[in-house]
Amino acid sequence: MPERAIGAGREKAEKKVRIMLDAGHAGTRWNKGAEEGYYESAVVWALQEKLAAELERRGFAVGKTRKSIGEKMDVVARGKAAKGYDFLLSLHTNSASDKKVRRVACIYQVPDDRGGFAEVSREAADNLSPAIADAMGIPPDPGSALRWKNYDRLASSDRDGDGRKNDNYYGILHGARLVGVPAVIAEHSFHSNPETCRWLMEEENLGKLAAAEADALTVFFGVTPPKETTYRVRKGDTPEKIARLFGITPEALIAANIRKHPSMTIDYIRTGWVLVIPPAAEFVPFKVRVTARAGLNVRTGPGLSFSKRGALSCGARTTVREEKNGWGRILWKKEPGWISLEYVKRID
Numbered sequence: 262m263p264e265r266a267i268g269a270g271r272e273k274a275e276k277k278v279r280i281m282l283d284a285g286h287a288g289t290r291w292n293k294g295a296e297e298g299y300y301e302s303a304v305v306w307a308l309q310e311k312l313a314a315e316l317e318r319r320g321f322a323v324g325k326t327r328k329s330i331g332e333k334m335d336v337v338a339r340g341k342a343a344k345g346y347d348f349l350l351s352l353h354t355n356s357a358s359d360k361k362v363r364r365v366a367c368i369y370q371v372p373d374d375r376g377g378f379a380e381v382s383r384e385a386a387d388n389l390s391p392a393i394a395d396a397m398g399i400p401p402d403p404g405s406a407l408r409w410k411n412y413d414r415l416a417s418s419d420r421d422g423d424g425r426k427n428d429n430y431y432g433i434l435h436g437a438r439l440v441g442v443p444a445v446i447a448e449h450s451f452h453s454n455p456e457t458c459r460w461l462m463e464e465e466n467l468g469k470l471a472a473a474e475a476d477a478l479t480v481f482f483g484v485t486p487p488k489e490t491t492y493r494v495r496k497g498d499t500p501e502k503i504a505r506l507f508g509i510t511p512e513a514l515i516a517a518n519i520r521k522h523p524s525m526t527i528d529y530i531r532t533g534w535v536l537v538i539p540p541a542a543e544f545v546p547f548k549v550r551v552t553a554r555a556g557l558n559v560r561t562g563p564g565l566s567f568s569k570r571g572a573l574s575c576g577a578r579t580t581v582r583e584e585k586n587g588w589g590r591i592l593w594k595k596e597p598g599w600i601s602l603e604y605v606k607r608i609d
């Protein structure tokens with residue numbers, strides 16, 4: 262009996278809450294803001310990277326709909342990419358003709374009788390918006406006096422063809438609904454407001470915002486953050502060496518310690534520092550299709566220097582089970598092989 266009880270508890274603790282993140286738009290220069298140099302696509306990508314690290318530190322498993330800032334992906338497909346996840350969060354900043362508008366908005370899914378996900382979506386939105394508005398220091402709206410306002414939007418057509426007009430207007434919320442996943446679009450105020458742009462262009466502010474959102478989701482999903490492991494830096498250590506020791510990336514190690522040690526870089530670390538070791542990210546496998554016309558080499562390791570084991574033809578499908586420096590580990594003829602992820606497209 263005691264063994265069974267312990268085993269059951271451990272199993273429960275290991276099942277992580279899975280969050281799929283979606284940076285709203287592709288490219289580095291999409292949706293120019295009111296302040297010179299502001300682009301929505303770049304800011305929400307940077308926010309996504311910080312939010313992923315903050316969520317992983319708190320014990321979530323995190324996925325991303327797109328592999329790189331330049332990758333384009335249809336909005337409905339991005340919603341469907343959340344299949345098997347507990348929640349999808351799409352990150353945006355909004356635009357309005359009135360430059361003064363600053364309020365935060367989360368768009369949740371329309372009411373649905375296919376399970377409880379629409380209610381989860383609405384409640385998650387109601388937890389996220391005040392956290393975002395507080396972190397961003399949003400003042401009351403000049404018109405409505407509101408700091409945030411959430412809403413849903415019904416599609417005018419029957420998108421899923423079930424004879425009922427009860428579908429979501431927004432493609433990403435529609436796609437997530439098709440796979441039964443609660444989803445929210447978060448509008449981090451308006452990039453038509455110069456002050457909002459300036460605030461979001463500060464790296465440190467994005468870090469604060471990511472931490473506030475991760476905290477809100479931690480409370481909402483009832484996640485217990487893992488106890489933090491620490492490590493005292495020894496002579497001859499480098500961030501890379503320490504990261505390898507704990508099975509994490511040097512970037513994740515730096516992200517977890519940069520606030521306490523602002524001078525830490527990939528090349529600079531000081532003997533005697535006590536570093537926080539973030540938990541290793543749980544990798545969620547995903548399916549891809551080869552897009553390179555000439556086919557794609559399968560190599561023995563993650564890089565061009567590794568020898569060729571064979572090739573996948575254009576259009577071939579496979580599952581990526583691990584990611585390293587833009588390369589994916591697959592099973593090729595029942596043996597592990599590596600392919601460049603530049604020449605594949607994610608499918609579901």
Ligand SMILES: [Zn+2]
Pocket residue numbers: 285286301352353354355
């Ligand atoms: Zn957007």
